[in-house]
Amino acid sequence: MKRNVLILSFCVFTLAALTSRAQQKINKLDSISPISFLSTTFTGDTTAVPQVIENPLFYNYNFAYKKRLDSIQRDIPLNYNESVQRYIDVYSSRKDMMGKMLGLSEYYFPIFENALKAYNVPMELKFLPIIESSMNSHAISRVGATGLWQFMFSTAKGYGLNMDNFVDERKDPIQASYAAAAYFKDAYKELGDWLLAIAAYNCGTGNVNRAIAKAHSRNFWAIRPFLPLETRNYVPAFIAAIYVMNCPEKHQIKAQKSLFAIKTDTIQVSRFVSLTELAEALAMEETDLCTLNPSYKKKIVNGSEDQPKRIIIPKVSLANFANIYEVLNNHTVETSTRVILASNDDRRLHKKQRETTEARHAVKYHKVTAGQNLNTIADEYNVEVQDLKVWNKLKGSTIVPGQRLIVSQKSGLGKSAETTKSTKKYLSYKSKAKAAERL
Template sequence: MKRNVLILSFCVFTIAAFNSRAQQKINRLDSISPISFLSTTYSGDTTAVPEVLENPLFYNYNFTYKKRLDSIQRDIPLSYNESVQRYIDIYSSRKDMMGKMLGLSEYYFPIFENALKAYNVPAELKFLPIIESSMNSHAISRVGATGLWQFMFSTAKDYGLNMDNFVDERKDPIQASYAAAAYFKDAYKNLGDWLLAIAAYNCGTGNVNRAIAKAHSRDFWAIRPFLPQETRNYVPAFIAAIYVMNCPDKHHIKAQKSLFAIKTDTIQVSRFVSLPELAQALAMEESDLYTLNPSYKKKIVNGSADQPKRIIIPKVSLVNFAGIYEVLNNNVVETSTEVILASNDDRRLHKKRKEVSESRHAVKYHKVGAGQNLNVIADQYHVEVQDLKVWNNLKGSNIVPGQRLIVSQKSGISKDAGTKSGKKYISYKAKGKNGLRASERL
């Protein structure tokens, strides 16, 4: 009996120690810099979704949290498990951040809800920009995803968003929200499950379908181990964000007042309008007007008779009306009116092109060492002896120590290039949020 008690005590101590170390690692992973919610730069990639350590032992199951999730569940399943609990712990401890999210939601959520309702998709999707961008219209991820909904360039174009030298509609809260709603409608039609559609928004429908095939299941929690790491965390974080935003008082989180806590008007203009001049007429800070209209790159609204443009302004008082009318109707903006379509700003694509370009133009050299021959050098650089002879104009196989040889050239043929095996490669463009050009082996 005494022996059994000792064994049980040892097991409990081991589990407690493991859980303590796991929690310490989570705390380290969760230590990210504070986010400036109205800044024009954004260096993270879904920074509101910190990495968490997977733990097979669910030691802090909370029936109260489970009940609360069940009570707010609507169209999207709000599962409760260890992964969700981890993110509830994280977000509920970030009281300042979530307080800012509550303040911003008063302005943004009605915009999101209108767009989601127009496409008949669940209103709960309005919480996604919290984990996508911390509801920052100027957010740009490390790979180039932009705006509140973090659209990649190609997907934004597919869903009707315009990017040119004057405007980036990925940063427009209204336009981008309708594009996101259209994406979710298509993803749900393709996958038939809202959690899978949300996962697809993060990693693309192709990755989700491959995970489904590997897991032989269409349940998100079953296919989760086969998804990219970020996507595995993305859905639990989304569920946790819904929980915290619906139960802030349970965790002593108070809404913080934001710039958007003002009454606004929407006007349509069919001519070029200077935002600095309009801000002066409105007697407001230029930066505040830019914040309300984040999609205009040059601080110029390029409206035309064919394509009027929207401007969001604070409610107008009669005192300022004459000056506002002058700016909107009579002031001439001195700038070129030429519209130039933007190029793809997917940073992964640019990195790949740069790597390919550098590899094509790279010429590598090798200084012959004592005892080395062409066979040894060819094996070292994965090339053929005949290539070394051609690149270096060698008529024979004799080389001497200290001699400088070209060992890689643009026209070089590597042993690993697959030319001998007859393998060929084609390029394709993967559809989905994170579509990239890639190589597919036939």
């Protein structure tokens, strides 16, 4: 009996220690300031999802959380499990940040809902920009994903968004929301499951289909281990964000007032309009007007007869109407009207191109002439014969006049680089010695 009590006591003590250690790690994650969290991007395409500690023992199962998730579930399955609980812990502890999200949602959610409704996709998708960009129109990830919905350049182009020297429609809340809704429509049509479509939004349908093939399942939780790490976290974080945004009072989270807590009007212009001049006519801060119109790069709205452009402004008072009319209809903006399409800003693509260019420039060739052998060529370029054989895939030492050989390559064995470095030092030393002799 005493032995059983001792064993039981030891197990309880061990579990408590593990729980304490795991909680300390969670607290460390939660201690990241909201500013740091908003500006930090994760490895991958888009998301600002924080990492959490995976624990094989789900020791803090909360039936109240599950019941609340079940009550708000509509078209998308809102599963409750350890991974979702971890993200509920993270987001519910970031009260300031989630309070800001609640404030911003009053302005953005109606925009998102109109787009989602137009494509007949679930309304729950309106919560994705919370984990994508913290609802920041100017958010840019480390790989170049941009805007509220974090579109990569090529995907944005494919869904009709325009990027040129005047505008980046990935930052336009309305245009980008319709593009995102269209993407989800296509992804669901291909994958047949909303959680899989959401995963595909993060890592692409190709990665999701490969995970399906490996897991022999079309259930997200079954294929999750075969997805990129970021995507494994992305879906649980999405479910947790839905929970916290629907149950803020359960975690003492209060909505914070935002700049967007104003009534706005939409106008279409068919000419170039300066946002700076328009802000002055509206008697408002220029930065506030630019915040309402985040897609215009130069603070200039490049409207034309063929392609009128949208401007969001606060409700107009009669006192300012004459000044506003003047700016919209009679002012001339001194700038070139030439539109130049933007180039792909995918930083992964740029990195690959740079590496390819560097690799190409790193390779040096030599054309074999009569009487030359590997030893003489190796001596000429301060490399090893063995390096020449490896770089040129030579099985023996026979070479013929006219043959083209690689004689310098950064990705070689490394021995030649050491030899060259050593030779440079030796030559430098000789030069100094000769100079001393002359003195």
